[in-house]
Amino acid sequence: MERDPIDHKGLIQEAYRIEGITAAECRSIFLDWALSLPPEMDQQQAITTLLDRYGLEYQAHPMTQVLQDGLTVLEQPRRRGGWRARSRD
Structure with a gap:
């Protein structure tokens, strides 16, 4: 059986199979999944x-909302902090 390169541990797939899973549990699973992604x-x-x-079939599932939130965070511009943010070029 070939592993899924995007969900190689099967974490997201299993989250969708767990009945009664909470949003907090989905966030924890998502974090584990995100940290295990290859850097490239x-x-x-x-x-x-x-x-x-999974999104269309499981629209009301908390993991779908967590994935949407994760996508939203990645699309937001990041603020530069530290001395770079305060220095004038």
């Missing part, structure tokens, strides 16, 4: 693929 994999594309795979 585009996180935004991986989340989009997972939403394409």
Whole structure:
């Protein structure tokens, strides 16, 4: 059996199979999944693929909302902090 390169541990797939799973549990699973992604994999594309795979069938599932939230966070511009943010170029 070939492993899924986007969900190689099967974490997201299993989360969708767990009845009664909470949003907090889904966030924990999502974090574990995100930390296990290979560095060369585009996180935004991986989340989009997972939403394409599960989002329509499981619209009310808390993992779908967690994935959507993760995608939203990745799309937001990041603020530069520290001395770079305060220095004038």
